[in-house]
Amino acid sequence: MRRLVYGLFGLVVCGTAAAQQTPPPGLPTARIGTVFPAGAKAGPPHQVTALGVTVAADELTVTGTDLDDPEGLYFSHPGIKGVFVPPPEPPTDPKKKDPPPAKKANANSHKFRVAVAADVPPGTYDVRFVGKYGVSNPRAFVVGAAPELYEREPNNDVGEAQRVALGTTVNGVLTANTDVDYSVFTAKKGQRVVIACRASTIDTRATPMIEVYSAAGNKLASNRNYKDGDAVADLIAPEDGDYLVRLAQFAYQGGGTDFVYRLTVGTGPWIDAVFPPVVEPGKPAQVTLYGRNLPGSQPADGFAVDGRPLEKLTVTVTPPTDPVATTRLTVRDRIDPATALQDGFEYVFKGPTGASNPVPVYFAREKVVAKKNPGGSTPSTAEPIPVPCEVAGFIARRGDSDWYSFDAKKGETLLIDLAAVRIGVEADFYLSVRDGKDPKRDLSGEQDDDPDSLHPFGFYTRSTDPAPYKFTAPEDGKYLILVGCREASVLTGPRAMYRLRVAPPKPDYRAVAMPYSRFFQSGPTVWQGGTQALDVFLHRADGYSGAVTVTAEGLPAGVTAKPVTIGPGARWGVLVLHAAANAAPGVGPIALKATGPGADGKPVTREVRPATVTWGTAQQNANTPVIARLDQSMLLAVRPEKAQFAVAVDPAGATIKLNGKDEKLAAPLIVKQGDKFTVLVKVNWAAPEKQNVTLTAEPLAPNPQNAPLTVQAGAQPTKEKPEGTLNFDVKSNAAPGVYAVTVKGVAQVPFVRDPMAKQKANVPEEEFAEPLLVTVIPTSVAKVTVASLPAALKLGATGELTVKVERQFDYAGPYTVKFAAPMGTTGVTADEVTIPAGQNEVKLVVKAAADAKPGSVSNATVTVAAQYDNKYPISHEAKVSFTVAK
Incomplete structure (x- = not known):
């Protein structure tokens, strides 16, 4: 499913860079598309003194939309700073008395001087633009350990290949669909050289293919789609001499300023897989690294990637012991929605030849059992496993499937959860539960792709992993689990890993929040007197059904947010940030916390993980999922621009239908299953000219028929009468609990960037009311x-x-x-x-x-x-x- 989503993305984004950068209708919001170069080396060689310390400095170009009046760049590590570089002043003409006006910075492209402190650890960080219209969406910025070069044109043919020393990173752009970039490096016989090209994992549109040739023109290696759109190849030099790297957009399907890449050529360690991929929280564990150039390693039992042999090395990893850390996913790499709900940490191998690429190691929820390979590939050789446990395995031989056996008592309920895509493996796994006495008797049916998603398009978590299967033993005895992979005929080895959890359900939840701009990349920005909405998505694991309340922390003075409750069984809500008319402008980090009841009745608190859309899409419909990812932090910008109106729900004016008559409904709103009631909504205008406003309420479920309550607009606010009504219908089968309903108002308001302009065009402004809390009580218990x-x-x-x-x-x-x-x-x-x-x-x-x-x-x-x-x-x-x- 990961490849499917990226494939759809490729079809959607083809076109000119200008079309791709077209902002959506509405008030301006800072959005960045590209950052070039997408990284820098910490410390030497370029030394400048800035911010009181001696640091490395590189010039960075940021492109996007609504990037007026730059203030700087905001990085997710405090040791990285970005200072705006104004465009050069136009030359003066001594013959003219009046000097020419100063050149104004382009609102879509700016240069910054970036300083990376020497003690910033290598890794991927987030960078955001800050300007007149707020803080932008993030883009990846890599702090590397290797020397950095810029792609040098011309380099489109063999004779123009750019010479690159081993242990170097080249920052380049595929400027057109026919652009081909050649590099050349020198290697000694027997040297294993890894050529890694990062593209989609650093938020670019490129999906490159790399090919490696000998000086005589013989192809020695090639790769594409190693991970998402990245490419990784390697070769063991057959002789001393030069080797060519050819890099191009696969199938020449696109190109432009947003097709940025980072090509690293070196002999440092590279990790392809960690087995087992899960460890128990707080317990040091031995794992096996599979990869290339691993010092002290051994051949990896014949396993290979693209025909290139892998090495293996056993190391000890030490997971964090902090209980809060075990509920996080602390990985400084691109985390897409399918993986975003896991818990884990980042591991980097450090050896005499340098540090490896970072890889995730995930937290297990039960005791880890590593599959004994080979074996267990038939029902008669099924590997016994204890219950509860979490099995780590991989398809060891071509065409294999894995069988496990376990004992269960009659009526015992177990959750069987098989994850592969969710831990970054691009493979389609399935499972079935069989009778231990008759393996042909399928008790579960084949459990394949899970069609469910946390959100139908905004945060698309659907994958080819099967949904967690709830198994209830029909009798005392032995049972079998078959684990298979659709690609087992072509995909084997540690990159075909999975984790299989067999345990009683342990209800829990995770939460993700992202700016409300659902089809376009955006950062949280609020104007004085206005609002910024955040979508909050709730993943309910193992049948968790409790109501979860989300609160905002670290808000700047003058900004408030009423807690939003995601009701029983519901999976999303909208948190509204409101800035007072005199809130001080500024930018800073904020955080969201979620709290819900635990199994023992005590509150369970989880950090809400921030996320954003990576690239916007012109096809704004629920059938086109956007490309999104987790962010390393959440920021909020308060801007001095003024919101023109505000929306407020008035629960004191609510009425309810009783015996066919409208009766006053007292606040707070407490209603029963099957009730129908109406709420008054008021619009308060700060602008002198009032406009018509369209009110809508955010749905509580993707399908209104499955929502606990539905909301339809009644009378809409007008210029003459700035108030309207919303009609609520509580389903007769609505789960009792507290639900937060968020109301949005949209009006066409006059706006122009230049305050001196006489003509102002109408653009849509959207503002949100504080969530309305509705308590639904049952008609019977x-x-x-x-x-x-x-x-x-x-x-x-x-x-x-x-x-x-x-x-x-x-x-x-x-x-x-x-x-x-x-x-x-x-x-x-x-x-x-x-x-x-x-x-x-x-x-x-x-x-x-x-x-x-x-x-x-x-x-x-x-x-x-x-x-x-x-x-x-x-x-x-x-x-x-x-x-x-x-």
Whole structure:
């Protein structure tokens, strides 16, 4: 699925660079497309004194849209600084009295002097532009350990190849679809040289193919799509001499200023895989590195990548011990949505020949069991595994599948979760659960691609991994798990890894937030008196269903954010940041925290992971997922520009339909399943001229039929009457809980960049109201059944009615049970009884007085009452009939 998404992306983005940079309609927002070069070397050779320290300095060109009045660059590491370089002043003409006006910087391209402190660790960081219209989306900026060069043109043919020393990084651009860049390096016989080209993992559009030739013109190696759009090749030099590297856009399908690359040629260590890919948190673990140029390594059992033999080396990795760190994904590399919900850390091998490329190591949720390869490829040789555990394996031989066996008790429920794409493996795995006594008996059916996604287009997590499968053992015994791979005939070895978790469910969640600009890259920016919305996506693991509240931390003075609650079972919400009219302009980091109930009832807090769209798309529809990634931090810019209007929901003006009539609904809004109500929305204008406003409410689910409640606009605000209404419909099957509904208003407002201009064009401005909290309570918390008396009730005697409840909506409290005889019946009574918390039935003792009237007692009422959430009374009634006899 990763390749599919990038393939779709390639079709979408083909076109001119100018078309790709066209901003969406609306008020200006800083967006960057390219950063060139996309990296620099820390420390020497270029030395300047800046910021009080001696650092390396390189000139950086940033291109994009709405980049007016540059203030600087903001890097995710404080040791990297970027200072704006103004364009040169035009030359003066001594014959003219008045000097020419100063040249104004282009709003779409700027140069910066970048300083990288010597102690900044090599790795990938985020860089953002800061200017008049806020802080931009991030772009990757790599701090390297190798000397850096710029691509030197012409280099389009063999005779023009740019000479590159081993251990060097070349920063280049494929400026046209026919552009071909040649480099040449010298190697000694037996030297293993790795040629790595980073492109899509540094946020560029390039998907290069690299080919390596001998001086005689013989092709020795080639590669593309090593990881996403990056390429990695290597060769063991057959003789002393020169070797050519040919680099071009694959199939010549695109080119332009945003087809940037970083080509590194060297003999340093390269890691292709880490096995096992998961370790237990806080415990040092031995893992095997598979790769090239690993000092002290051995041949890797015949495993290869693109026909190039791999080496293996056993090392010890030490995971972080901080409990909070074990719930993060701390990897300074591109993390796409499919991988973004894992937990893990970054590992770099350091040896005498330098440091390797960084690779992720993931945290296991259970004890790790490494598969014993080879073996276990048939049902009869299935490898026994303990439960619970997390198995790490890979397809060892061409055409293989892996079998595992485990024991389970009747009724035992286990979650079987197979992940490959989610740990960065580009392979299509599947599984099935079989009967241990008859392997042909498939108990689960083939579990293949999971069609689900955290969001249908904004943060597209769908992959070819199967969905976690919930297995309940039908009887005591042994069971089998088959793990297979669609590409097993062509893809084997440690790059065909997977992790297989077999364990009881452990409900938990992870959260991701990104700017509301869903089809275009953007950074969080709020104008004075205005709002900035953040989409918050909630991944519910192992059946987690609790309501989760998201809060903002570290907000600057004058900026507020009302916590947003993502209701039971819901998967996204919108957090709204509001800047006061006098909020001080500035830029700084903020953070979001999510809190929800744990299995023990105690609150569980998780950091919300920041993310952004990488490239915008002109096809703005739910069928075209955008390319997005995790960011290393979340920033917020407050700008002195003024919002022209504000939207506010007025819950005090809400009305509810009761018996066909509109009745006042008191705030806070507490409604029942099936209720319909209306809320008033007001628009407050700061601009002198009012406009019509279109109100919409953010849906709580991708399919409205699956949403707990739906919202439709009633009357829309107009110039004459700046208020409107929204009509709410609570589904009869809505899960009880608190839901946050975010309302957006859009108006066409006059705007022009030049404040002195007389004519202003209308552009859409969107503003958000604070989320409206709606508490939905159930109409019932039990299904009640009453078993009638086994025989007629005698005068002066008693009988027992068995009252049973089937609890609903996780209600675990007590029930009060009362009896009421039908009108006209006297002498038949019962004392009130209680079904204790956690129990499901009680005996209701019915008494017939000695002077009671014999005969049929029809439709006596048994009332079962509960206090939902300890404050909302809910009653249930059941009817029962019996006979009173002498």
